[in-house]
Amino acid sequence: METSKHFTLDESFDFKIIKDLSLDELNTLSNEVRELIIDRCSEFGGHLSSNLGIVNLTIGLFRSFDFDRDKVIFDIGHYTYAYKILTGRPLRNLRLENGTDGFQRMSESKYDFYDAGHSSTSISACVGFAKARDFKRENYHCLAVVGDGGIANGLCFEALNNLIVDNTKIIIILNDNEMSISPTIGGLSCILKGIKYNPFASYVFKDANFEYIGPVDGDNFKEMAKAFERAKKTKRSVLVHVKTKKGLGYKYAMEDKVGEFHYVNPFEKSTGHPKRNFKAGLISFSETFANLLDEEMASNRNAVAICPSTTVGASLTDVFSKYPLRTFDCGISEEHSAVFAASLGVNGYHPYLFMYSTFLQRAYDEIIHDITRLNVPCTILIDRAGLVGADGETHQGIYDDSFFFSIPNIALAMPHDVEDAKKLFKIAKTYEHPFAIRFTPNYKYEEDDFVSTKPIKFGAWDVVKKSKNKKNIILSLGPHINGIYRAFKDNDEVTIVNALFMKEYNEEEILKLSKYKKVYVYDPYGVETGFCSNILLNLNKVGFKGKIRTRAIPLQYITKGTKAEQEKRISVDVESFIADFNDFINQ
Ligand SMILES: Cc1ncc(C[n+]2csc(CCOP(=O)(O)OP(=O)(O)O)c2C)c(N)n1
Structure with missing residues (x-):
């Protein structure tokens, strides 16, 4: 296994050797694990900084615990690269369809004891593991490793x-690198910083009826071993507070104070710059909405913006630093952010609430109970709608439209290009009720794309192309409209409609649709219980007599891969649609 302090970090690596390594050897192992992480992330992309920061802590856990018996649950699961490498998974084809997953996955290894992807579930899951252990009268340690960003979320407090x-005992390892995606925000991070300077602050944890050990230097193997051995012996649950450095071992990641190296696309190791120009030919909806927000903040003193923890990915860093008094990154706090937005709406402000589709799931109740029941003006900008690619099943942005259909008072729209986005935002600014706009982060621009020159009216759909008769109609939405347009623009027996308003559309749109003999509804951005089902319901209500076919994302958990692979796997890509549509109209 080991050849003169060089480790073979492949499937044959046996973590049991870690317990016998000298301090020098541990440092060599840690450097080599970090090198492998940098190599793999530079090739495939991934969560670079968090993973570099936690390598020594992970090695420390292997020295003190035995994961053939003990169970460890990593919060979110995005910083498990070192753990995967040390359990014989050297991150081959990281995050590709047949490669190592970017998160912990029970299906991938017997050492992944739980699944995650969303934040702050680790302590709850660990309590469940410990309860099951106690029920079965078994004897092993249950650990939750949670970041200083993750622990500030309400779920951890519950x-x-x-x-x-x-009286169930668990061991919480707090991985405190003073960063969430960006620097950690809020009162708890002040308390954690305070502990470093003022040991009395640690009584915040002691008072809570469990032991507190720390702060411990997460780069010091001896200190960690002492703390972990103590934690194993305590009778009560215990929190070990470990200080780590995000980005450790890679210059550009260590210098990053904004959070740009938290998640990276493939990059050149020597410069830290993206390998291919990922933005070539891509138009960013995220940047478009950030710019629209900037203009609105400048002209409207009542505009306020909230984005829980994803400001970097949502391109909001600049506008948030330009208007610090009216913009709020509240940390990982989707539920709080939604109620905060509703109450600002009650008080005459217009909140712009930015959330990724997948994390908006956390705010489902607050959208019903607060934002839509109170029916206040509130624009929800839903980024990362649709299939997300490498992050896989925990992060798909495909459920939001389906759940909006069961909620009164909220309009939902989706732009197919930047021009649509601008027009929808203009409507949202003066709309007096909740209005959600869902969008993919970007789309590929082609010269012969369809561009609508007409103004948008609230609730109206946009006719992309009209046929000479009422035989066939395609109702679709989002950027794939362009592919449909290219395929059928010269077919005078096909009408194409862009359903800009997915919810709260005018009744007359359904009446117009019902006049066609064959209707095909194609929604590659949401599950089949969303927009497609809603159109079926409403066509039924008006007594539609023609034929109808639908194509949307099936109700399955769609695992990682590129977006194109995922679309093909479930047959929602434009080519599959075109083939099926031709079959439909030729029957
Ligand atoms: C509910 C939810 N909201 C947002 C995210 C996006 N997210 C992924 S990692 C991360 C930062 C986590 O910070 P921390 O727990 O301190 O771990 P670190 O990456 O700093 O090591 C965030 C906000 C998420 N995974 N889940």
Whole structure:
């Protein structure tokens, strides 16, 4: 296994050797694990900084625990690269269809004890593991490793609240690198910083009826071993506070104070710059909405913006630093952010609430109970709608439209290009009720794309191309409209309609649709219980007599791959649609 302090980090690596390594050897192992992480991320992309920061802590865990018996659950699961490497998964084809997953996956290894992707579930899951252990009268340690960003989310507080009155013992390892995606925000991070300077602050944890150990230097193997051995012996649950450095070992990641190396696309190791120009030919909806927000903030003192923890990915860093008093990154806090937005709406402000589709799921109740029930002006900008590619099943942005269809008072729209986006945003600014706009992060621009020159009216669909008769109609939405347009622009028996308004569209749109003999509804951005089902329902209501076919994302969890692969796998790509549509109209 080991040849003169060089480790073979492949499927044959046996983590049991870690317990016998000298301090020098541990440092060599840690450098080599970091090198492999940098190599793989530079080739495939991934969560670089968090993974570099946690390597020594992970090695420290292997020295003190035995994961053939003990169970560890990593919060979010995005910083498990070192853990994967040390359990014989050297990140081959990282995040590709047949490669290593970017998160912990029970289906991938017996050492991944739980699945995650969304933040702050680790302590709750760990309490469940510990309860099951106690029920079965078994004897092993249950650990939750959680970041200083993740632990500030309400879900962790619910778990801690439960734990305080429970005699189940778990070990919480707080991986404190003072960063979430960007620098950690909020009161808890001040308390954590305070512990470093003022040991009395640690009583915040002690008072909560579990032990507190720390702060421990996460680069010091001896200190970690001492702390972990102590944690193993405590009777009560215990929190070990470990200080780590995000980006450790890679110059550009260490210098990053904004969060740009938290998640990277493939990059040149020597410069830290993206390998291919990922933006070539791509138009960013995220940047478009960030610029529209900037203009609105400048002209309207009542505009406020909220984005829980994803400001970098949503291209909001500049506008948030330009208007610090009216913009809020509240940390990982989707539920709080939604209620915060609703209450600003009640008080006469117009909140712009930016969330990724997948994380908006956390705010489902607050959207019903607060934003839409109170029916306040609130624009929800839903980024990363549709299939997301490499992040896989925990991050797909395909459920939001389906859940909006069961909620009153909220309009939902989707632009197919930047011009649509601008027109929809203009409507949202003066709309007095909740209005959600969902969009893919970007789309590929082609010279012969369809561009609408007409103004948009609230609730109206956009006719992309009209046929000479009422035989066939395609109702679709989002950037794939361009591919449909290219395929059928010269077919005078096909009408194409861009359903800009997916919800709260005018009744007359359904009446017009029902006049056609064959209707095909194609929604490659949402599950089949969303827009497609809604059109079926409404056509039924008006007594539609023709034929109808639908194509949307089936109700399955869609695992990682590139977006194109995922679309093909479930047959929602434009080519599959075109073939099926031709079959439909030729029957
Ligand atoms: C509910 C939810 N909201 C947002 C995210 C996006 N996200 C992924 S990693 C991350 C930062 C986590 O910070 P921390 O827990 O401190 O870990 P670090 O990456 O700094 O090591 C965020 C916000 C998420 N995964 N889940």
